[in-house]
Amino acid sequence: MIGDETKPEDFRNKRGGDHSHIKGWGVDRDPKNDPTYPMKHRTDEEIEGYTWERPEQQPVTVEVLKSVERPNIPAVFGNTVPPSGLSGALRRLAFKYSESSYGRWLPLVMADRIGEIEGIFEDLGNGHIPNLFAEHGLKSEWKYNRKNFVLKSAVTAAAIAGAILLFTRKKKD
């Protein structure tokens, strides 16, 4: 976990320039031996690092979570669905870890599942009752895969009926 506020200079790659003290340095250099060709066109700026002229910075008007592996927010970013609620708290926790850590990804997976539940409450709060039949695209299941649809519906109905029966019987006992 990276806890410190990382500064841009911490990311600087000090390559050095003079390798003349290393006997044989570069004698077998072969620019054509590049497995990234042709996806990557090498330029003279290849090793200059984080020095390009950056585009203008998009104003940060919502909370944007940033990877700890970069020193700044990129010039543009998406500002949709900023973190909120319990899922948002989990996302903030996740972003304290690097991208190579499970600490980064597993809380995000959990936050996504919690976000789904929060979304249901959000819908209900807005007076919107989710139409699960339409959201799951079940019209097409009925149209193209009717046998499976009927079978699954029957199994689900039986399971629900069984659960209700079990619950009510225990209560009576």
Added chain:
Amino acid sequence: MNFRGPFRIRADRDRPFPEIEHPEDAIVKVIRSCICGSDLHLYHGLVPDTRVGSTFGHEFIGEIVDVGSSVEKVKVGDRVMVPFNIACGKCAFCKQELYGQCHEANPQSTAAGGIFGYSHTTGGYNGGQAEYVRVPYADVGPTVIPDWMDPDDAVLLTDVVPTGYQAAEMGGIQEGDTVVVFGAGPIGIMAAKCAWLFGAGRVIVIDQLDYRLEFVKEFAQCEVYNFKHLEDPVVFIKKITDSLGADVCIDAVGAEAAGDTMNTMLGRKLLMQGGSTTALHWAINSVKKGGIVSIVGVYGPIDALVPIGNVVNKGITIRASQASVKRLLPKMIEHVKNGIIDPKAMITHRIPLEEVGEGYHIFSKKLDNCIKTVLIPPSA
């Protein structure tokens, strides 16, 4: 389009209208968008940080209706295809034409570049499965659609065609090479087609859906095999390639590969790894020693099981990338113009945007012999 959780998507009328957030932005009125196979990873809940309320869609074309103060190369009224990569054109990676790896478009991850409508792991942008969408760096990515081009062809040039092409390109295919493509989805179909353009001598496609194999057999004039009918796909490929293996293997499946119970459980059900790696396993184990494995199948950011020992022992070169759409677009446009590639032949379903939930379900469940779904907004 409004994502409400895994397997739950709806069309909402009250979505906020996108705004110019940056001087290099444009607002695009969408004419066509597609559902991509990789959108299914979002739909199935496999990509971390896919937030409820997001709008998906990274394959779209449209008409520019507003531009920021710095935009010079495109103007209001232009009909443009928008590469799925969001790229600044200025950073060290864009200058090397690695437009899929731009460093000025994604705060949330340094591994991934910015992508429209593909979770906060790729920047948190809304996507093009909408009527209007914000397009950053409008002078870099968007490319004016030639007058002669069919919009159905144009929309497939924003991802599918260049990704399939780059899959073959990364294979380093030499004249006469045997190329095996795992996956007969739209990307695999296009990769098989493009393998011939590099001089392949034999192209083989492996999948489990007969209708897709029939399609690619016709579309890309290749051999096809259904792995469900093979005891072991790797042994089979070895047998039909002099027992040495293919020269090039392409993974065009990614995170939702079928065919191996353990991988399916770990990668698709328990989400304990970045997807099911079955296709990649087969690619690594089916390629000959010293061969090349090209990966364009999309995986999640979490670790995933791969037979890395075999990679080392066989001396395999692995090449992988999100396609650099902007780099490849001029060539792809020429190939369409010359009739070498016919992208729209892959479209099997045209669905109104209002029925986006049905579109996802049909594509996800492979109903009605679905290969490629195009969404058409009501205002298009």
